[in-house]
Amino acid sequence: MPTFSNRVSTFGTTIFSEINVLAAQHNAVNLGQGRPDFDTPSDIVQASVKALTDGLHNQYPPGNGTAEIRKGVADHANRFYNLDIDPDRGVLATAGATEAVFSSILGLVDPGDEVIVIEPYFDSYVPNLIMAGAKPVFVPLHPPEWTLDPDELRKAFTPKTRAILWNSPQNPTGRVFTVEEMTLVADLCKEHDVVVISDEVYEHLVFEPAKHVPIATLPGMFERTVTIGSFGKSFSATGWKLGWVYGHPDLVAGAMRAHQFVTFAVHHASQIAGGYALHLxxxxxxxxxxxxxxxRDLMMEALTGAGIKAKVPEGTYFVMGDFSDVFDGDDMAFTQHLIKNIGVACIPPSPFYCEEHRYIAGKLARFAFCKSDATLKEAGERMRKLKG
Ligand SMILES: Cc1ncc(COP(=O)(O)O)c(C=O)c1O
Structure with a gap:
């Protein structure tokens, strides 16, 4: 009997699902997956409930999104970044940022094209590229400061490079890249005529004095960038799976062409609430x-108390900790130990690297702090045992 395709034959279960199962089995405090354990603001929920009960939203919404969400995304980009976005042709509503990334890749990258991926990367990027027939070209960030090596980045650009998957604020390192760092990326993209798929889902999770600057706002970059946002991240509603792509209409059109045959359209009432939320x-x-x-401060206290070293995150709700002072083993073994013996779940970051660069993750673990203060304090209490 035929089974699954070659395309998916190398894909295992995501590390998040694996850790969630293990965390539940051991009743661990779960700092693994980046899902808030507190509620979406009630006025946003009410906007969705109203949309569901007013009798107008049981039909397919427009494929590119309702007028409300498209105007919300365009107005938001104008308010925060002074970008002039066409709500009709320059915005696309998607099933979370996950689909936004995939539809952008399918719509902007051809089979055989090279796409630069910065490591550690968000876990869907590489499977998305494989499904699109593209070739990932990996450039690692260097701990403990998580900086790019300009020479390594430059070398990754070849005549075959079609796009770069850019992510700032960056999951899992918590980096918010500076304008200087992004200028190097932008200059290389302009020199090699490369498109930027810019994943900015943590745009509002940035800590002073860091500042989020969309790469599309750098000179000459708007024409070659699609920017991706997530309702789930900005409004503590990861389960709603609403995201968007915005940018130059000619690029958004590529993502739209793919999207219409991936999901066609996404949940109507959530889009109405999203339009409301983006105007808060x-x-x-x-x-x-x-x-x-x-x-973040509670998380850092917990790590310090456990003897885990970490660069204080500039953004996102993740921190990468170095456990080498308190545990002798690799990231996979540490995660098992932490869940089973200490009662706290984290994510081993080696799945976010290619084979060649996996060694970088050997002594690291990712912790998510989108959790109630009580949960973070409980995790801190339990993790003290690590030091002992
Ligand atoms: C960097 C990054 N991009 C995309 C996503 C996916 O966002 P969504 O839940 O809106 O699909 C996440 C979620 O964790 C993420 O961290």
Whole structure:
């Protein structure tokens, strides 16, 4: 009997699913997957409930998204980044940022093209490229500061390079790249006529004094960049799976062509609520950052108490810890030990690297701090045992 295709034959179960199962079995405090364990703000939920009950939203929404979400994304990009986005042709609503990345790759990259991937990378990028028939070309960030080596980056650009998958604020390192760092990327993209697929889902999770600057705002970059956002990250609603792509209409058209035959359209009521949420005033975002700054500090306290070294994240709700002072083994063994013997779950980062660069993750673990303060304190208490 025929089974699955060659295309997916190398894909295992995602590390997040594996860790969630193990964490549940051992009743561990789960700092693994980046899913908030607190509620979406109630006014946003109410906007969705109203949309579901007003009798207008049981039909397929427009393929590129409702007018509400498209205007929300365009207005938001204008308010925060002074970008002039066409809500009709320059925005596409997707099933989370995950689909936004995949539809962008399918719509902008051809089989055989090379696509630069910065490591450690978000786990769907490489399978997405494989499914599109493209070739990932890996460039690692260097710990402990998680910087790019300009020569390594330069060498990765070849005549076959079609795109770079850019992610800032970066999961899992917590880096928010500086304008200087991004200027190097931008210059190389312009020199080699390369498209940027810019995953900016953590755009509002940035800690002072870091500042998020979309790469599309650098000179000459708007024409060659699609930018991706996530309702789940900005509004603590990962389960709603709503995301978007915005940018130059000629590039968004590529993502749209793919999207219409991937999902066609996405959940109507969520898009209405998304349009509402994107128009919330500045205090919403200030409160979000303040809340996450407290959580980041609690997370850092927990790591310090456990004897785990880490660069304080500049953004996102992740931190990469170096456990070499308290555990003798690799990231996979450490994760098992932490879950089974200490009662805390984290993510081993080696699956976010190619074979050649996997050694970089050997003594590292990723912790997610999008959790209630009580959960973070409990994790800190349990992790103290590591030092002992
Ligand atoms: C860097 C990055 N991109 C994309 C996603 C996916 O976002 P969504 O849940 O909106 O599909 C995530 C989720 O963790 C992420 O960390």
């Amino acid at each position: 005033d500045g205090s919403y975002y200030e409160n979000l950052q303040a809340m996450y700054t407290t959580k």
